[in-house]
Amino acid sequence: MRGLNGRLAIGAALLLLVVAAAFAVTLHSVDRLHDANRDLARSLTAIAAADRLERLVIDAETSQRGFILTGDEAFLAPYDDARRELAGAERALLDALPASTSNGRRPLAESAIAKVDEYVGRYVPGQVTLATDDPAAARAVVASGRGKRRVDAIRADFSALERAERQHAAAVREDSDAAADRATFFALLGLIVCPLLVVLYGGYLSRLVVVPIRRVAAAATRRANGEFDARAEAGGVAEARTLIDAFNEMADSAQHSRDELEHQNAELEAQQGELERTLEELAREKERGDAFHRVVARISAAAELEELGDVLLEEIGDVLDADAGLLYTLDVTDPEGPLLLSSARGFDRSRLPRRLQPGSGLAGRALAERRAVHVEHGEGGLTIPAFGGEAALRHELHLPLLGSTRVAGVLSFGRVGEAPFSATAIDLAGRLADPAAVGLVRALATRYAQHHAEVNQAVLETAQDAYIAADHDAVVLDWSPQAEALFGWSVEEAVGRRIPDLIVPPSEQQTFENRYDQLLADAEYVGTRTHRFAVTTCSRDRRELTVELSIVPLRVGTGWRTNAFVRDISSRLLREREREARGAVSRVLAEVEGREQLIDPTLAALGETMEWPLVAFWVPEPDGRLRCAGIWRAPEAEALDGLVRQVRDGGHEPGAGLPGRVWSAGEAGWAAVAGELLATDGAPAEANVGITTAIPVGRGPHAVGVMQYWQHEGTPPDTELLDTLDGIAGLVVQVAEKRAAEAEADRLKNEFFALVSHELRTPLTSIVGYVELVLEEEAGEVNEQQKRFLAIVERNGKRLQRLVGDLLFVAQVEAGTLNLEHGRASLETVVRDAVDGARPRAEQAQVTVTATTEPVPQMRGDADRLGQLVDNLISNALKFTPAGGSVTVALRNRGDEAELAVTDTGIGIPAAEQARLFDRFFRASTAVAEEIPGIGLGLSICQAIAEGHGGRIQVESEVGRGTTFRVLLPLRTTSDDERPAEQAANGNGARGA
Structure with a gap:
């Protein structure tokens, strides 16, 4: 054996050489020491295996808790690793405790292993499944501490096993110490120099072991006193050197972790600032868009x-x-x-x-x-x-x-x-x-x-108007050359014929007769005076004319004679219709929201005001062919049904047909609907139309299509009409491009909200979840300074989570996808909980918060969203109320409605700005002037929640005196409103179970 044990063995061997007389006893003692070392090694292996199993259990418990708290499957990775390593760790523990020599320690290990298998193999997967199906129930289990008690029981078993192993190791060490004492005793007897060698050997061991350990202890003391850069001086050999290197590596790792936490906090603060700047830019862009829309509306008007x-x-x-x-x-x-x-x-x-x-x-x-x-x-x-x-x-x-x-x-x-x-x-x-x-x-x-x-x-005023004289039966007596030029009848042809038969269309003759008789009857009573009115007439070629008649009845003898001055006002009426058409189209364009919805109302406005029987709009397909995108027909023009079908189902190649020629040339054109043109322009022979005209809508890169209209008269369009239609087409193009820009802005906004959801919400959830685990010291002890740093990270992360949640809520409201989980909601409970939750912040701000509630029946609503509404209103009141002020929350029963009023004594809101308070990103000038933080989403969220419950929100405020927000919510009794839902729930209970 190398290292310190090897040096001990060498020292023992030297002593054996010196103590020759006690060789046999010393040899026996050394053998006993070897046996003790092997037994001690097995004990250490068992302790290490037990520690490894305990760590795997803790990893599994931490993993399933993190998954339950956050719902992020990334937390399950440590659990999966623990399951893979579990079998090997259990075998290592059992191998270190042979059944023949474990002296009762092996049953302890087998009991602990059985509990580990039951916890990791059954309990944790069950909790993971429960968290997937019912997160709230899983969190309740975590809160109950049931899993923690299981882990504590397992850890208790491992602690008992470790104590038994340590006791066994102590006995082994005592036995080896006794053997060494015996060897020393006999060696001392045999050799006088043994004490000197022992002293020298002890000094050597002190230099190799004690000095390095003192260095480690000194470095640990300095780190405990706040010197985070403290390191142990390198030195020593074998295990002592390994100990110093391990301590320095641990210190480096801790320093790196601390630096990483500070870096993450700085990144979070930078991301928060960037997000706030982005929101401010969006608000400014919205203001510019509103200004653009307002100016365009005033220009159009x-x-x-x-x-x-x-x-x-x-x-x-x-x-x-x-x-x-x-x-x-x-x-x-x-x-x-x-x-x-x-x-x-x-x-x-x-x-x-x-x-x-x-x-x-x-x-x-x-x-x-x-x-x-x-x-x-x-x-x-x-x-x-x-x-x-x-x-x-x-x-x-x-x-x-x-x-x-x-x-x-x-x-x-x-x-x-x-x-x-x-x-x-x-x-x-x-x-x-x-x-x-x-x-x-x-x-x-x-x-x-x-x-x-x-x-x-x-x-016209300097020229001589057409003059016609007639008797009481409307028979022509006199016919001027101007009348001949206007109506096409010569004097010889006109004199002696009745005016209705001569110049009045058949459909208008009876109306003319009645008016003429009434005019003469009035003259009998009121005397001679001038009568001026407009009538529809027709020329010799049956062309209809709108003329203004100035008739003066004169008594001649016993009868009456009428003198009429006739002026053609068809052109003036056309100009008036053009102005009316411009106004009608301007109103339509101002009212219609989407770009695709512009066509039909614009065609209807033009057709009705210009009295055209048929109007169509052609747009280019990707292949260049023109198709009909909209068509309008006058209700009384039933004879044009066939033409309508042909236009709607037909199409034009560029340069072919009137719309195709106008589209290619970019200039207006017209064609008579007669003869061979009937087929090309799609007009059936029975349709009473005389001419069709087409104008381009936009030119060059701004061209969007061609508008075509048909008219009964055969008169080509004049320049003024074409200019008017060109101006209307330009306005349509401008509004269409504006609508396209608005649609693009909406698309960018939706992409932004998607980016916020995907890029911020998921990592924020992981950051907050892991920070909570570290603060709970699941991964080891955390000192006070580290806790302060982690608390800053947690606070900023949760603030960003709330901000992202508000943005996503507003996005759901705008997209119409806001879902409220309706159930029984107690407004009294909601108000009390909100006020209790706001008291710590109110005390910190030195603002008094009071609440008064009246008994209010339970209503059908989303209690969580209602709580969010009340929290936002109270939070706003505290934010804008200076120290020493007060906030009052009152809940009153108004019969069919519940009234929630939040009143503060804060800075107030100018009257001119109160109408925009509930707009997204809008902030009152008083809040901006006071530099009160916020992004302007809270009140728009409150309004969406109130309206989602069928209610409404009102505001009353005076600058310098305070503000009251009043929420009125309809009260629905559960007897009629919820009984069907309850019955359905009861009926589906068995199936759901």
């Missing part, structure tokens, strides 16, 4: 150019935090000329140029180059009126508003201060320029239509 200019300068100026702004727009009377000053904000208009030429100045440069221009000045630049003088603009931003063919206008903004426009504000302003351009094109189209209407009106 502004129909007039002046109103639109004020909206653009106000909204986009606020986004940029600009001090002044200008808007130059196209001159509708001269579209190819310079731009005109339309609106100004913060400028003295009298000092501004009225016209803007492309390339003139910075705004003209933006106009010419069709891009945004941003410059910074020194002390120079434009000036604006200021209090007590003028202020120079230090920064300018010019945004061209691009129409489909040319720049429709230029927005210019200036800032006086030294701080430049922020990149975020410039980006948002650039994004708002697109809907601003659409709105401006729409407003200019309206102004253009108004201008032309005014011009046409002036021309």
Whole structure:
């Protein structure tokens, strides 16, 4: 044997050589010592095997407890390892205790092994299965300590076995000591030099064993006193050196574990900060999205150019935090000329140029180059009126508003201060320029239509209207050339015929007769006066016309004569219908949420306002072929059913058919529905349609499809109508792209929540579970400083768990997948538990918490979620109430409802912000100003829980005086509401068991 035992043997051999006289006795003693060493080695092997078995049992118990507490199957890995090593450890123990020489110790070992097999082979798998089927029941078993008592019993058996082995080893050592004494006695008798050799041998052993052990003891004392870098000085030989090396390795491992814990804590804090920054960025992005939506809504609602200019300068100026702004727009009377000053904000208009030429100045440069221009000045630049003088603009931003063919206008903004426009504000302003351009094109189209209407009106007023005179029977007496030009009947053909037979459609003749008779009857009583009204007429070629009649009845002799001035107002009505169509489509686009839902309501709005019998929308397939994505037919146009089926089931190749040609060319087109065109455009012969028109919806990369409509008249569409439809199509494209962007934002949000769930929740659960096991000292003793570090890790981990849980809860609410586990819930118990749980935090914050409850019947609800609601409200109240304040929780019975009120004496909430309190990520300005931590999810969760139980939540607050949150929950008695559920549960009980 090498090592210290070997050196002992060598020393004994030297003594044997010296003590020759006692050779026989010494030899016998050495033999006895060898037997004792072997017996002692078996005892040590048995003790080591027993320790190994005990450790495997503890590993199995710790593994199943970790799995039960966290539900993470990763905790079962130590248990699986213990099962694999169990048989070998048991054999090693039994081999160390032969039945012939174990003196009763082997039965102790066999008893302990039997308990180990029963615990590891049956009890632990049973608890694992129970945790899988019923986690709550498994945790209850763990809490009862039943498994721990089994483990304690096993450990007691192993302790008894170890004591027996140690007693046996002590007896063996006593026997060997006696043999050594005898050998020494005889050796001393034989040799005088034996004491000197023994002393020298003892000094040698002291140097080899005692000195290294003292070094280890000194290093251990220093570590106990807080010197974590303390190490034992290297030295010694054999087992002594091994002991020093083992102690130093253990110290290094402990130091590494401590450093690892500190590193993990730092990583957790860094992840928490990153998550909070991400949430703040999401909140800011939401605010930018809300601002974009609000501005687009105001742009869509502004129909007039002046109103639109004020909206653009106000909204986009606020986004940029600009001090002044200008808007130059196209001159509708001269579209190819310079731009005109339309609106100004913060400028003295009298000092501004009225016209803007492309390339003139910075705004003209933006106009010419069709891009945004941003410059910074020194002390120079434009000036604006200021209090007590003028202020120079230090920064300018010019945004061209691009129409489909040319720049429709230029927005210019200036800032006086030294701080430049922020990149975020410039980006948002650039994004708002697109809907601003659409709105401006729409407003200019309206102004253009108004201008032309005014011009046409002036021309009509200076020209001689058509004049028709008739007698009391509506027989034509006089027919002017203008009437001949309007209706196509010559004077010779018209005079002597009745007006209804001449220019009134058959379907309107009776209505005209009645109105004409009523007009003459009124003249008998009230005298002569002018009557003006619009009627539907028809020309000689049966083309319907809407005309305005100004009729003056005059008495001539004993009869009546009517003088009528006729003005064709069909074009004006068409323009009015166009404006109405723009408004209707704008309202539809503002109300419809999804992109795919835009088509049908838009077609219906256009068809109804423009009085078209049929409207269709074509979209491209991946192969380039156009298919019908939506169709609208007027209810009274039953004759078009065949055309509707052909359009819905048909399709067009690019360049083929009217929709295909318009899609390829990117320009509007029309075709008469007659002759050979009937087949190509799908119109049956019996359908009463005269012309079909198609316009592209969007151009270039923004093209989304083609809109096609049919009309009864055979008149081709005019330029104004096509411009109006082009503006409407541009608005549809803008809104469709916005809806697509919103859908993409929702997708990114869902991906973010999935990332939070997958990447944070699972590792957090493992971290918290393992930290709890370490704190319970299942893996060994933990000193006080380590406990403090671990408590910090546990606290931060649980805080992150709560934050992730809140995010996932909100995601479930938004996705409509929130499930409430309804059962019997006692609001009184929920309130008392919540208040009791909040008292430690209230005492720490020096805030008084009181609760008053009235008897309230049990309601049907999710007790856990209701507890979460009350906890959140109380937590919010404590957070925003300064030291010395109070929080009152009151539960009242209101008959059919239960009222829960949480009142605090905190900082309060401004009235203007109370409507947004329940929005996700919203935080009141008072909370931000006080730098109170939070992310703005608690109240939205409370609202979701209250509404999930059929209730509602209200808020009353005054800044500086406090806040009251009031939750009203409907009370449902269990007699009617739960009896069927209870009966179903009783009926299914046997089957479930």
